[in-house]
Amino acid sequence: MKIKMKVTIIGGGVIGLCSAYYLQQEGHEITVIDRGDITDGCSFGNMGYISPSHFIPLASPGIISEGFKHMLSSSSPFYIKPRLNWQLMQWGYHFWKNSNAATVKKNAPHLNDLLQLSRHLINNMRDEIGDVFEMEEKGCLMMCKQQKTLDHEFHLADEAEKFGLTVERLQKDAVQQLEPDVELNVAGAVLFKDDCHFNPGKMMVALKKYLETKNVRFQLNTTVTGFEKANNKISAVITDKGKFNTGEIVLSPGSWLPALAKMMGISLLLQPGKGYSHTYAQVEKNIRYPAILVDGRCAVTPWGQSLRIGGTMELSGINQNILISRMKGIYDSAKDFYPGLKIDFPPAGKIWSGLRPVTPDGLPYIGKAANIDNVLIAGGHAMLGISMGTGTGKLVSEIIQRKTTTINISAFDPERF
Numbered sequence: 001m002k003i004k005m006k007v008t009i010i011g012g013g014v015i016g017l018c019s020a021y022y023l024q025q026e027g028h029e030i031t032v033i034d035r036g037d038i039t040d041g042c043s044f045g046n047m048g049y050i051s052p053s054h055f056i057p058l059a060s061p062g063i064i065s066e067g068f069k070h071m072l073s074s075s076s077p078f079y080i081k082p083r084l085n086w087q088l089m090q091w092g093y094h095f096w097k098n099s100n101a102a103t104v105k106k107n108a109p110h111l112n113d114l115l116q117l118s119r120h121l122i123n124n125m126r127d128e129i130g131d132v133f134e135m136e137e138k139g140c141l142m143m144c145k146q147q148k149t150l151d152h153e154f155h156l157a158d159e160a161e162k163f164g165l166t167v168e169r170l171q172k173d174a175v176q177q178l179e180p181d182v183e184l185n186v187a188g189a190v191l192f193k194d195d196c197h198f199n200p201g202k203m204m205v206a207l208k209k210y211l212e213t214k215n216v217r218f219q220l221n222t223t224v225t226g227f228e229k230a231n232n233k234i235s236a237v238i239t240d241k242g243k244f245n246t247g248e249i250v251l252s253p254g255s256w257l258p259a260l261a262k263m264m265g266i267s268l269l270l271q272p273g274k275g276y277s278h279t280y281a282q283v284e285k286n287i288r289y290p291a292i293l294v295d296g297r298c299a300v301t302p303w304g305q306s307l308r309i310g311g312t313m314e315l316s317g318i319n320q321n322i323l324i325s326r327m328k329g330i331y332d333s334a335k336d337f338y339p340g341l342k343i344d345f346p347p348a349g350k351i352w353s354g355l356r357p358v359t360p361d362g363l364p365y366i367g368k369a370a371n372i373d374n375v376l377i378a379g380g381h382a383m384l385g386i387s388m389g390t391g392t393g394k395l396v397s398e399i400i401q402r403k404t405t406t407i408n409i410s411a412f413d414p415e416r417f
């Protein structure tokens with residue numbers, strides 16, 4: 001006999017909603033609490049890639065020196081605001097410690113497992129909730145301007161093939177053939193054919209609507225401010241709208257994970273990594289393929305006539321301040337790679353920003369809290385929350401039901417630092 005559990009999910013971003021999706025399939029009683037109304041946030045304005053191609057964790061060899069090189073420029077794609085902050089220093093120390101070839105070799109297969117699982121599950125989810133979020137399965141281009149960058153991408157393509165991914169190595173003319181309407185200024189590209197993309201805002205809206213029809217309860221505009229504990233369990237969630245009794249808790253508040261975990265007495269290392277984007281509603285002669293502009297360190301995603309450009313990783317704490325010069329860096333890169341693209345620099349009020357939840361080793365946190373029986377932590381997906389949302393949701397559902405998980409989750413232990 002199935003036991004029906006009362007599950008409270010804190011945070012209705014892509015991780016919270018995907019967790020609700022798999023838990024409702026098992027007939028549990030679910031409430032999602034979010035301090036907003038789930039119409040904006042990191043899960044909405046991102047680039048919308050599902051990227052099995054991104055099996056190399058963010059903490060990897062060369063990233064530190066690359067970061068320092070870029071930090072001196074105001075339009076750079078990477079920035080750490082220097083400040084005396086103990087959390088940031090601890091995070092930085094562990095990020096540095098994990099940015100080596102041996103750790104990458106150890107962690108990449110785990111990232112790959114979760115990415116591949118999620119890639120498979122997103123098709124099932126689309127079939128179930130309806131094809132209303134402009135999903136296209138044509139792959140993603142890693143576009144390179146410099147031959148040196150292209151050589152490196154070709155090398156990564158070899159690694160990708162070892163993980164079973166399908167890739168095409170393209171020289172300039174072959175890439176241009178994929179984009180017949182827009183002049184390109186690149187040396188070449190790798191097309192990762194297993195990648196796909198969709199409109200993440202539309203996906204979030206569709207998923208929330210679907211969950212409502214399945215009796216998932218949404219307690220919106222409600223901020224969690226604390227917890228009540230009894231016998232190694234959280235007995236109630238305290239919010240600005242009152243107290244909620246609960247059975248199981250899924251903690252998925254994105255970049256606010258350390259703050260909420262701390263209220264439970266759990267210490268987690270995570271930094272918000274701010275990124276920017278702008279969406280053009282109508283582009284005359286639009287590009288056809290989503291692409292990461294590798295040496296430009298930004299990305300472009302087309303959906304029919306519309307186009308999103310985005311990027312940057314700014315470690316400046318929790319804030320939504322927009323630095324126009326960083327958006328300028330993204331815009332200039334897009335124009336540099338696609339000189340024929342007719343887009344203007346966006347007005348300040350139309351620039352979106354979102355906070356990626358970044359762990360020190362580039363792997364997410366997925367697993368039970370060590371000393372609290374009814375809390376499961378799901379977060380820290382950094383640049384890959386959309387890519388790993390479905391797989392994470394499935395794992396969350398399996399862990400809560402004490403089932404054997406589809407993939408090995410030992411590397412995602414939330415209390416590994």
Ligand SMILES: Cc1cc2nc3c(=O)[nH]c(=O)nc-3n(C[C@H](O)[C@H](O)[C@H](O)COP(=O)(O)OP(=O)(O)OC[C@H]3O[C@@H](n4cnc5c(N)ncnc54)[C@H](O)[C@@H]3O)c2cc1C
Pocket residue numbers: 010011012013014015016033034035036038041042043044045046047048049050051222223224225252253254255256260273274275276277310311312353354355356357379380381382383384385386387388
């Ligand atoms: C520019 C940019 C481009 C990106 N592109 C991609 C991409 O192409 N592919 C990809 O896979 N990923 C991408 N990402 C990363 C992806 O967007 C994130 O990994 C993902 O959105 C994180 O989801 P989340 O559910 O963990 O957090 P969030 O989406 O931040 O959701 C957390 C929720 O918790 C709520 N919350 C927080 N605190 C409280 C509280 N106290 N009480 C109640 N509710 C609370 C918030 O309101 C929020 O709704 C990109 C990110 C950026 C910034």
